[in-house]
Amino acid sequence: CLALHLLVWHLAPPTVPLDPGHQITSSAFFSSARLILASIVIIPFALKTFFPYLWMDFLYFGDLLRILVRFVSRRRRIPLFFALDRFFEQTAAHPDRPFIVFENESYSYTYTDKRSNQIANALRSHPGYEAGGTVALFMGNEPAFMFTWLALAKLGSPVVLLNHNIRTKSLLHCFNCCKANVLIYLIIVPSPELKQAVEDVLPSLLEQGVTVLLMTTHCSTAGLESFSVKVDEASQAPVPPSFRSHITFKSPAVYIYTSGTTGLPKAAVINQNHLLKTMAVLSSNGVMSSDVIYVNLPLCHTAGFMIGFIGSVETGSTIILKRKFSASQFWDDCRKHNVTVVQYIGEIMRYLCNTPKRENDRDHKVRLAIGNGIRAEVWKEFLNRFGNIQVREFYASTEGNVGFVNYAGKIGAIGRVNFLYRKLFPYMLIKYDTKRDEPIRDANGLCVESPKGETGLLVSKITDIAPFLGYSHNEEQTEKKRIRNVLRKGDLYFNSGDLMRIDKDNFIYFQDRIGDTFRWKGENVATTEVSDILTMSDCLKEANVYGVQVPGNEGRVGMAAVTVKQGAQFDGHKIYKHVVSYLPSYARPRFIRIQTAVELTATFKQMKVKLVEEGFDPGRMQDPVYILDDNEKSYILLTTQVYSSIISGNLKL
Template identity: 70%
Template sequence: MYLVAILFTSLALTPLVLKTLFPYFWKDAFYLSDFVCILVKFVLRKRRKPLFMALDRFLEQSVAFPDRPFIVFENKTYSYLDTDKRSNKIANALQKHSGLRVGDPVALFMGNEPAFIFTWLALAKLGCPVAFLNYNIRSRSLLHCFNCCSAKVLIAAAELQEAVKEVLPSLKDQGVCIYLMAEHCDTPGIEVFSDQVENAPDTPLPRSLRSGVTFRSPAVYIYTSGTTGLPKAAVVNQNRLLTALAILDSMGARPGDVVYVNLPLYHTAGFLIGLIGSIETGSTIILRRKFSASQFWDDCRKYNVTVIQYIGEIMRYLCNTPKRENDRHHQVRLAIGNGVRAEIWREFLNRFGNIQVREFYASTEGNVGFINYTGKIGAIGRVNYLHRKLFPYALIKYDTEREEPIRDPSGLCVEASKGETGLLVSKITDMAPFLGYAKDRQQTEKKKLRDVLRKGDLYFNSGDLLKIDHDNFIYFQDRVGDTFRWKGENVATTEVADVLTLMDSVQEANVYGVQIPGHEGRVGMAAIAMKKGEAFDGSRTFSHVASYLPAYARPRFIRIQSQVEVTATFKQMKVKLVEEGFDPAHVTDPLYILQEKEQSYTQMNGQVYSSILSGYTKL
């Protein structure tokens, strides 16, 4: 009886002991269970004959739930069956008029609209990889992106006709067939395609058409955002697309969820997570042309949205909208994305309610990713033994001044300790391949790192600086190149930006390093946008940064902008700002310089600029 009492007491106390000594035990266990289930599902799908692709999952859903709404767009609803038939019409029209064969790349130049999804499905049914062109690019950038994928067919939206006409002579010289999703076009060399689609049958295409497609075949080309130059076309093969089916599922999305997709479909977040992820779960997509902070929650309420996506600065934009009494009146339970700062994360939850935030880390071309399944604010993931075994990675020490990994006397990289910032590198294996960039061998090789932990090994260089704390949580620190070195110390731009945005008057901050002749490293500079009705106060700003930052990390120059420039995927633009530097002759925005003696930021002018260049004014 005594032993029974002890046993009973032990069992009763076990949950309490686990919670005290291992607070994340159950969350780790549930994540591990889900991870294994997803892995088993993936392996079983890989073994199916004939080969099972992401397209086949959509076809399964259209048979299982033909009448379930798949796309809701501007008050029009398309069921899974509607979408299947519409894509059949486009595929049949293309097969008849274009002469496309399996493996022929096609460029898709289209914004967020149902036709984007219909056309991608149609081309997948024909076995053709699709290059997603950013509908914001023009002229040289558009031609560059088009040429990356070696396509001979371009399908464009009607509203992008003028952009196509700008590059038409070059496209015609290459013998490119151009189809415009419109009913009328008077420009020679551009063929209208809407009538051909309407007149085409919606009969299914034989599976044999794509019999030559393998898991290694390119499925789509997704372009990097081009924050550091012209965009690069990352190759996403059929195996990667099959893997992407699990993304929403692994983050807690369920069948029947309503997913709000307002991020660009041409980008990884909109396509792989929003679209491909929804296909796996059989969800309904609420598709919007572009993100609108003012319409966001009204849309969520109107369509009973349960899952939202964010990237970059989106959550901050939502927090900056005027407060309403119905801010918490919605059905959103899950927010999935990356790039949210810790203070914005807290503000978002306090204002909009108890929403599960699934911050994750991944890149379009990368071969490793992390999910913060615990909801710990600020983290992008958590170290997991099985995950690390299957997808080996390491954080290695990095010299930000030389912009290269630190190596020991034997030539191997040095691993960063816990709590220390390091460059994320992930081993290139059959399980975790790196496919590189289309027609850009030089950039592909630059992302490969050899002799990392052992002689002869090969790793993918993420270009991201991360940190693992003593509780095994992973935190994003900065991008390589964004972190700079000044006065012999490393300065993380994200940390400085976070400090600046703590000020009530500052709307947004973009921090970067600029070079000064005669000085080693780069000195800090910040482009900031003030909140409406607020004016820049040099003394107050100095006092603030001096309270939070060491002297070497305080931005020496501040540039006031009406708004901070971001890419189409809400990443801050820095290249142009770095090039313009702090020369008042080239910068039309108000410029300020930190003055230690005055304990203030004072107006920058040509005389001060010349004094810095001559070395008279010391920094």
């Protein structure tokens, strides 16, 4: 419009009287107008050239401001407002909207509310339960997982989310470290594997006076109580608010297990305040009530529970729930249910890209994929093959106090950093000595900040806005995640355990993990735990566990350099049976290297760097290397032919 107006003035130049005795010609006016027009054109061009992400930054800060205002508003409500209350609001607003769709069954918000009331009322009358007591859930991805969590939230009980892949020692450890007094164990379709897992630890649980409830109509195992009939017969009446009147923002809501850096799994404390904050993850990424969200990640983990489940409670969306991820069913499910938003981890994206190409690969309604861990080359391939899907890569950890979002869509980055965000959540990258496994400090004992473009350890200041709540009943491991005297004497930061790099455009990239943890199949594997399990066997004396890279695979696959006890021999069949009994599939070492002695550092720490560099190539080492073979149910000798098959991708791990 401005250009057209100026064109008219140019074609028919009038004179414009200003005041008596003064006139300005159209040419003078047009010169001024051209200057204005040039500014209008040049300024956006200059901003686009020198500040290409400025508009995205403004939009992102607008989202942050909106989230902050909503959060503060909820914090000021009387009575106190929690995640459960948002579910009540959605149920009142959309009573008949499908909340969960699972295996061709649809459950509305109203049904979910009433079913959770039945579970809560059945628990209230059960002699093994005390209102407000901590309860452990040992469940897979089922609607009853969500029904039961809502029921316990209505009763004011913190909930321990147990990974249904853990067994024996790890299962007992996870249960005990949160002091749970009720274990609700669910089998919708009876699973002999899960039933066996509970029976293996049942004597220990019964010795502690633990009540074990099984959601089936009949159970013949002594010590396990059938619970489904009681739930079906229970009232659908709402649970009185008085049962949760003791809850504050600092009260624990859930305990989610993380491998962290060392040792057995640790229960990260997620309080009500933190749960209320994380509800906004989906909505801050543009997810609305009309969206249909595909949740195939485990509900016992942070992404599945806090983003998929609780995030959908915030938005009022419909959840398409899967027992587990299936690459072959993924897009068919999305088409069948008109899915618009999907969750992912890096492995999922790679699996999808590895499926055979089909003519209808782009025939879907998915517009947004949100998750973490996707590699740049997989990201590009995913977009080229499956269409213009917005990928929102983010960085966060279960117990951490800082996170990043790649709202600009820069392929390969985990987020974008800026001055204002750093003021709200003070963080920095510090120089780290990977060989000595410790931060580099100056002459004053303070940490040294990594220059832009160089890799450093991500640490984040612990503040009231960004607290670190630590691990339940594990002060030793909590303290290991704290790092002191970073910028000045006496300050306190959270040690993320992750090495990062920030480029010249302020995008941040994940580089690697430090310490005794690696990631495989989307799970954190704590090397100390695996090492402890291996040395419990009859023939192994020492075990140095680490992760090695395999071409074409995300993360690192588990490997152990071990020594054999004097007078014993390595028995592949016994070791296989041992690790299968004690470790989930993702944590079982795929390779075992037999050494005469485990190398130690000067400070008597196990040497890992050299072992990691040597990998699992039998041609590079004189030590014999064995590979886990599920068909043989044993560890068998790794040959050069098998190694070549793995490297070429013909043999999948």
